[in-house]
Amino acid sequence: MKKLLPLLILIFPFLFSCSKEVKIDIPGYEEQLCIDGSIETGMPPIVLLSKSQDIYAPTNLDAFLNSFISGATVTVSNGSSTVVLDEICTDNLPAGSEELAAQLFGIPATELANYHLCAYTTLNTSVWGEVGKTYYLTVNFEGKTYTSSTQIVTPTNLTSSFWKPDGNSTEWGYSWASIADQANQYDGYKWEVKRINIGIDGQPRDAFFTKTYNPFFDDAFFDGLTFDFFYENPMSWDDPAIPSEGKGFYHLGDSVVIKLSKVDEKLFNYYEKKFAQIQTAGNPFATPTNIPTNITGGALGVWAGFSPTYDTLYCVQ
Amino acid sequence: MRLLLLFFIFFTSFASLAQQKSTISGYLTDAKSGEALIGAKVYIPSLKVGAETNTYGFYSLTVEKGIYTIEFRFSGMSNYSKEFDLSQDVSFNYEMGSTEKQLQEVVISAKKGENINSTKIGQIELDVEKIKTLPAFMGEVDIIKTIQLLPGVSSVSEGGQGFYVRGGGPDQNLVLLDEGVVYNAAHLFGFFSVFNADAVKSVNLIKGGMPANYGGRMASVLEVNMNEGNNKKFKVKGGLGVISSRITVEGPLKKDKGSFIVSGRRTYIDLIMKAAIPDSSPFAGSGYYFYDLNLKLNYRLGPKDRIFLSGYYGKDQFTFGSKEDDFKVEMPWGNGIAAFRWNHQFSNKLFMNVITTFSDYQFSFGSAQDEFQIKLKSGVRDLTGKVDFSYYPSTRHKVKFGVETVYHTFNPSSVSAQSQDVVFDTGTPEMLYSFESAIYAMDEFDVTEKLKINAGLRYSMFQHVGPFTRYVNGDISTPDTSFTYSNGDIVKFYDGLEPRFSGRWLLNDNNSIKFGYSYNYQYVHLTSLSAVSLPTDIWYPSTDKAKPQKGWQGTVGYFRNFFKNQYEGSVEVYYKGMKNLIEFKEGALPGDNLNDNTDNLLVFGEGWAYGIEFFFKKSVGKLTGWIGYTWAKTERKFPDLNNGNVFPAKYDRRHDLTVVAGYKLNDRLTFGASFIYATGNTLTLPSSWYVQEQNLLFNYGARNSTRMAPYHRLDLSVTLYDKAFKKKYDEVTGETIQVKKNFRSNWSLSCYNVYNRANPFFLYVDNDGDFLKGDFKITVKQVTLFPIIPSLTWNFEF
Incomplete structure (x- = not known):
């Protein structure tokens, strides 16, 4: 169902004719x-x-x-x-x-x-x-x-991580991982990455970790299961060195550090709504979503605790 | 038991009164097609009394014994008069003939004086043949879009099929096709109606003063009856349009005994997309189409028995794929409706209609990307049984009573997902089962010549039955729990009395005052996460947590006709109160109901609506049409929404003006126009922004506190008919004579949004640019859906 909203965003441009900027009264600022x-x-x-x-x-x-x-x-x-x-x-x-x-x-x-x-x-x-x-x-x-x-919270390590080329490509592919989720407990996860292979400037390609498009997930569907999943390369979109066919993918030979953090349920709720708002902003099919803060007293934002583990992935067959 | 006793006393009192009277009864049909005439008048001028045919063309009129001249009238038909000796009961069936001249006129209904005399308040009947001459969006004649042009009725959004009646939600409208419930009356995400105008015979909208024989919804009843099919001869009609075509075939099963009609319609959007998207494109295979099929059979088993079998099946199929990303989505949805009806005439005063209907609405969404697959389904299925009696004890009374029961099966949301060989635990599908039953009785009677009353009472019951699992969600520190009901266990029972009352006080032949009160229970709800109506909206029954909606409406109206009933005018004032309305919690997301009950995500509140409606109509002459204006206000109050403060409903519209006109220049050329002006809809937009982890985030202000720009639009149409006659040389007389053509056709040119008004469909807050580059900005953008859209349709009939 969550895939439905992006889909509707995709098809909607086929239907409507135009959008224009308007100045309209929006009351309620505080x-x-x-x-x-x-x-x-x-x-x-x-x-x-x-x-x-x-x-x-x-x-x-x-x-x-x-x-x-x-x-x-x-x-x-x-x-x-x-x-x-x-x-x-x-x-x-x-x-x-x-x-x-x-x-x-x-x-x-x-x-x-x-x-x-x-x-x-x-x-x-x-x-x-x-x-x-x-x-x-x-x-x-x-x-x-x-x-x-x-x-x-107590962290969970990835069981393994691997890279495989996507479709007919031989040099571009997603990062894959296997995780063994712990049964009968709530588990929320956050996925961040950075490439550490050395660039032409002699420095690692990414200085800091970057979150993927939708970096938070929890075990509502897979409590206690072991399974494989993949994530895209979030740095690729703004990297001029990566050609269009490589957008979203890691290149054969990349070295990627995966930072998998665990979060508690309240924090996951915050980030789930936050990314839902970012991804559905302006979409008429979505409900206006205020992000539920875990702070009392009338402030916005979040106070977040993470327990990361690290895994290094070498993108080879 | 008390109710049964009441019924007994009620009917025995009528029987004793009827000893000195005689009854004339029978069926009125169309001479051309054999179709039953709905709402035809049977009138005795000397007594100034009359009766009206029901949905099956049956009438019954009981008067003092004597000799009377009786008139038979129907809109668009020649009046017929005949003298009858009613010293004893008479059975009289009649086939009424049409007058070509009147058929072409654009009117809502030509029942002159009906709006003054009847107790109906807030009811409008639409003539489908007349709707066909009005401007049509993309050439598709649309019943619901025409309904949206009536006062007190507003559209959900630009082009949308959902409609709001007097401040009620779209789920509060009972939409019936041949007595089967239509749960989703829209194709193409709401831009087209499921009703194929070629298969539709009559449309009746009840927006206030709902009679006791209807229930289950709070705001209105939209009753659509399909054509029965021509029982005289075979006929074919159809049309070729810009995005779709349709064809209808009808004819006798056995002449004057039974007939059939089959009607189909399909869009070509998928074919157009296929032509536009080459096979090499990553999006090859993407497309959309819808089709629908109507079928109806009827057969007279004897003079007192007739059976009907109606069917509707419609499906929308949306497919989207990207070879490049190995991504594919399939989204089919649609309704299936079947209805079997048996009419039996016990006597010339008692008419019975036994109805069994099956109604099914299913929505599915399947997505696959690489090894990951997810499938979502939701739907609702009804099996209904109903027995309805019409009893005509005298000219002063028209009684209806009956019972009905519905077995509902709801599947709000079931999901399956897997990645390679690993099947994810998406929980047990939430299935809900319930029985909804009602018993009702009503009597429309003339208290005096001036005062006529329709009083009714409906007693409704609802049982939510097992199997059912109730999930009780704890907070962060408390574990979730659940408990299970077995098959047949009663989870929750609700019941209630629903009094209905309407009346007319006749001031004189041209003026009357009407009043109505109705109390309704609604046991099923439509929940929507989005600001616009979608096939993904979920139907959900009442449960131990989601109580039935309750509502009452009071209406008072003044009705006046002018210039020998050529012009009709009315003013109606209403107030409506609603309890136990439902909405999703703030921040609820699709999929949150997995491993959970959907009603755990709902919040409950109340609402109210009031307004005044003006309606002025010209029914006859070359220029016909109507002007409607509504001033209205509708608000909601939910303890768990908007900090508990009152907020306007998203369809709260202060002003709503519609002007509809048709002009018949001559027998071949007709012009149509419609204009609408409405206050903009409300919506919730962010009132502030803030930054967290370098992400720009929005904070939304008060619910529905922003109002879009007003909506206005002009549509025009012109219909050019071919010549009705062709010249033929008569070999006997040697003269050229005019012969009526068997094959008739017309071209209909419509123009939607003639002056290309950029009407707001929705607004959103957009942010673009880069802070560091200095070009970052936040703007409010308005999306406009439809610019000026001309369309051409060729219609034919033979």
Whole structure:
């Protein structure tokens, strides 16, 4: 059924004649805090804060980056240790952290100094991610308090991963994997990848992990089963070096690191709705979907715990 | 038991009154085809009393013994008068002849004075032959699109087949084809109706004051009757259109005893796509078509018995594939309806109709990509039995009573999926079984000359029976549980009384006031995840969790005719209250009901609607048509939606204006026009955006708080008929004479959306560009479906 919506999107252009921009009154805007926080095994918590914008608000780079806010008090606790996170801003970044900060905010490292963009994190390892623990987040901002919790669940490794050429092609194919899902428990998964074979610049082809088109899945259909499945190459779409017949595929000889993370059910619900909204935005066949946050107090966003495992795939027959 | 006693007292009282009276009864049929005439009038001018034929052409009129001149009238037919000696009961059947002149006129109904005299409020009968002269979208004559031009009725969306009546949802309309329920009355995702106009005889819409013999839906009844077939001679008619063609064959099984009609229709969209998409294309094999087939047989077993067998089968088939991606989708859906009816005339006052219908609607979706395959099915199947009696004790009373029961089988959603050899656990298909039954009685009677009342009572029952598995979903920390009902276990029982009442107060020959009240239970629901109607919408019965919808409607109207009934006007005011309405929870996604009950995803609320409707109609003359205007408001309140605040229904329209006109220039040329103006539909759009993990996300504002631009459109048509007569040399007289042609044809040119108005079909928020490049922007876009669309159809008949 979930395949039906993309299908209807595909066929609809055959039927309608045109679309045009209109200016129409959309009531109901209310400024809200957006919390984008995550923690994963062996890593510190990282929290970004921003404010929601009116649908007709300016959308240039300045407006986008100025939606991030600072001056909040952010606390993370694992039940036994409680730490107030440090506010680290782009205009006073520790040396060597520019690339990471640029990736976090999605802007070139050269632009960082032009903006006052802040993230909240800590070097105190007592609240870094550990499997099996629950992490509590508290954000105090402008007199309001927002709280949330997330769990780092026990990870599940892939049984195997392999590559095989698609159709008649001999050099392009999807990444395949086999997973043995654990029976009688809820299992939610997140799939990310990066290619580590060296590019012409002498660097690994991808510096960071990238999510696939629909990176989250759970075991509603396959609880306790072992089966093979495939995923596309999400980096290929914007990679000018990959010809059209190779879009979506890995090339023979690619080396791919697969990062498979486990998530709890509440988090899966958030991401399922989030990707449903991204994929169905503008589709009249879809229900307008507000994404169900796991944060109390009236904020948008998510506080997410991940427990990743890694697997390296060499794309050979 | 009390009800039975009531019936007994009721009918014995009529029997004692009837001793000094005589009855004339019989059947009125069309002299040309032998078709039963529905709604023909039998009138005694000296007594100013009359009767009307029922759906099967039967009439019964009981008066004081005496000699009377009786008139027989029917729209488009020559009136017939005859003197009868009613010192004893008389049985009289008559075949009425048509007048060519009247047949070509574009009118809704030519029952002059009917709208003043009857107790019918909120009811409109459409003449199919007249509908055919109105502008048709892509050349397809469409009954439902014509209904959407009536006051109080609005379309779901541009081109859509779903319709909303006085603030009710599309599932609140009972659509009947020869008494079989039609669950999905649309082809091609809603752009065309399943009703092939060539096979349809009559259309009756009841939008208020629903009589007690109808039930199961809250808003309206759309009763469509198929042609019976010509029992005099064989006839063929058909049409060649832009996207489809149709053909109908009818004729006698045995002359004047029985007849048949077979009618088929098919689109060529798949053939056009096949020609347009070369075999080398990755999309070769993609296509769409629909077809439908109507069949009807009838046979007179004797003067008092007649049987009918009706069938409809229609299917839509959508196929989409991409060889490149090894991806294929097949999506078939369709209705199948079969109805068997037996008419028996117990006496000249008591008419019985026994009905058995089978109705089936199935939707399927299958997708395969590489080794992964998924198949989804949903559907509903009904088996119905009904016995309906019409009893005519005197001219002052017309009684109907009966019983009916329906066995429903629902399959809201069943999924199977596999990857290579691994079959996924998609849960047990959710099948739901239920019985819906009713007993009813109603009497239309003249209290005084001025006051006429139709009072009825319907008692309905609903049983949800096993097998059934109830899933109880825990929260994050509580495990889900389930418990099972065995075959035949009663899961839930509902029942209720549904009083129905309508009346007419005659002010004078040209003015009347009418009023109506109806209370309805609705035990089946249509749930939709999308903003537009789709074949994927799910029919779902009442369960222990989903209670029956309940609604009441009160209507008051003033009716007036002008210039010897040439013009008819009316104003109707209504208020409607609705309880236990259902919607999906906010954020529900397709597939969430797997390993679960669909009703766990539903939320429940109430609604109300009110409005005023103006209707002005010209029925005779060269220029005919109507003007309708509706001011209406319809709102909903769900504790679990929109933070519990009241919100407008998605089809809440404040203003709705329609103008329909037909002009007959001469016997060969007819013009048609229709214009519609409506306040834009409501919808929910995001009121703000925010960013998470560099993804732009939207936050939606209040439900249905945005209103689209107004909708307006003008359609025009012109129909050119061939000459009805041909010249022939008469060898006997040596003169050239005119002979009526056996083969008749016409060209019908329609133009949809003449001034190319870009009407909104839906709006969406689009984002495009790149923040870093400085060209990122968020815009609201309006999608327009149909520009100006001319179409040409050639129709023939011989």
